[in-house]
Amino acid sequence: MPELPEVETVVRGLKKSLIGHRIKNILLRRDGLRFPFPRDFSKILQGRRLEDVSRRAKYIIIHLDNDLRWLCHLGMSGSLVIQMKAPHSYQKHDHVIMETEEGAWLIYNDARRFGMMDLVTSENWDNHPLLKNLGPEPLAAGFDATRLSGLLKGKEVSIKAALLDQRLMVGVGNIYASEALFRAGIRPTRRAGSLTKEEVKLLTLSIKEVLKEAIKAGGSSLRNYVQANGELGYFQAKWQVYGKEGQTCPGCICQGQKKGGIKRIEQSGRSSFFCPQKQK
DNA sequence: CTACCATCCTGGTTGC
DNA sequence: TGCAACCAGGATGGTA
Numbered sequence A: 001m002p003e004l005p006e007v008e009t010v011v012r013g014l015k016k017s018l019i020g021h022r023i024k025n026i027l028l029r030r031d032g033l034r035f036p037f038p039r040d041f042s043k044i045l046q047g048r049r050l051e052d053v054s055r056r057a058k059y060i061i062i063h064l065d066n067d068l069r070w071l072c073h074l075g076m077s078g079s080l081v082i083q084m085k086a087p088h089s090y091q092k093h094d095h096v097i098m099e100t101e102e103g104a105w106l107i108y109n110d111a112r113r114f115g116m117m118d119l120v121t122s123e124n125w126d127n128h129p130l131l132k133n134l135g136p137e138p139l140a141a142g143f144d145a146t147r148l149s150g151l152l153k154g155k156e157v158s159i160k161a162a163l164l165d166q167r168l169m170v171g172v173g174n175i176y177a178s179e180a181l182f183r184a185g186i187r188p189t190r191r192a193g194s195l196t197k198e199e200v201k202l203l204t205l206s207i208k209e210v211l212k213e214a215i216k217a218g219g220s221s222l223r224n225y226v227q228a229n230g231e232l233g234y235f236q237a238k239w240q241v242y243g244k245e246g247q248t249c250p251g252c253i254c255q256g257q258k259k260g261g262i263k264r265i266e267q268s269g270r271s272s273f274f275c276p277q278k279q280k
Numbered sequence B: 001c002t003a004c005c006a007t008c009c010t011g012g013t014t015g016c
Numbered sequence C: 001t002g003c004a005a006c007c008a009g010g011a012t013g014g015t016a
Helices: A004-018 A041-045 A145-152 A159-164 A174-184 A197-222
Strands: A023-028 A050-056 A059-064 A068-073 A078-083 A094-100 A105-110 A116-121 A263-267 A270-274
Touching (some): A004 A059, A004 A197, A159 A174, A174 A197, A174 A270
Antiparallel strands (some): A023 A094
16 A cells, blocks of 8 residues: 555554664465565664664665664555554554564565565665665655746656656656646656646646655554554545545536536556646 | 556455 | 465566
C-alpha cells in the first residue's frame, strides 16, 4: 500500500518507537524477498543500536550505530508493524522479525514479496544501484514549478507515466498520480512535455498538497497506535477519483450530466482514473 | 536515450 | 461453493 505518504508514516512510527533500541536478534523466515537477504544479515545486525530512521523516495532507511544503513522497501504489499510483546505466532507472510533489548518487536510482512532489504555503508551510499538514479523529493523546499517544468520538458510519455517514473521525481505512485492530476485539472493522457507553465504550476501544488494531506491523515492515527503500518490513517477515505469509476466527482459540472462520471483507463498496464469534464 | 512490455508473487474479488 | 479470470498501491530489465 505504500507510496510516499504511507512510507513517511511508517518512518515516523519507527522513529517514535525504536530509536535508541538495541537489536537483540533478527529472525529470517525465508531467504529473501525480491532479492535474497544480504549474507549474514542477522549476524551483522545483532547488537547494533538504532540511531535514526529516515526516508528516501519510498525507501525506509534505518541508521545503525556503526556506519551501516538498513535499507528497506515495502514493495506493493509490505508492512512493518511494531508491537511491545512477543508474537505468540506468526502470520503466513511474516518474513522478518526483529526483537530489541528494550522489549519491542518489529515484524515485516509482505504477501507478494516485491519488497527488499539491504545493508549499505555510508561509503557506498551514493553509488547504490537502487538509489543513485532517483529523482528529487517532491516535498523538498527546492521542488517547485520551474524544477518540474525542467523535468517534463520534451518528454513524449504521458504525464501520468512521467509522474510514476522515479527517475524524474520520487514518491508518487499510482494512486496519488491520479489524485494530483485530478486536482490540477489535467488529463492523465496528456503528453508530459505539452503542459503549459500554468498547468505545471498547478500540478506542482497539487502534488505537494495531496502528499501532505495524506501524511497528515496517516499521522493522525499514529498518535494512538504503536503500530507503524500506516494503514489506519490511510488516505483512502479522501480519494476523489482513484477507484471511483462511474461515480461523479465532488462538486463537478459532470454531476447530473448523462455522460458524466469518472473514467477508468489503462496506461502502461496500470489503471488511471479521471474526470473528462474537469480534466482537459 | 525513450517507450513499451513482461515479470517477480500472493490474495481478494468477481463472475459463471 | 467451486473455480477460473482478473485485478492490485512497485520497480527492474529486456527489447525495439
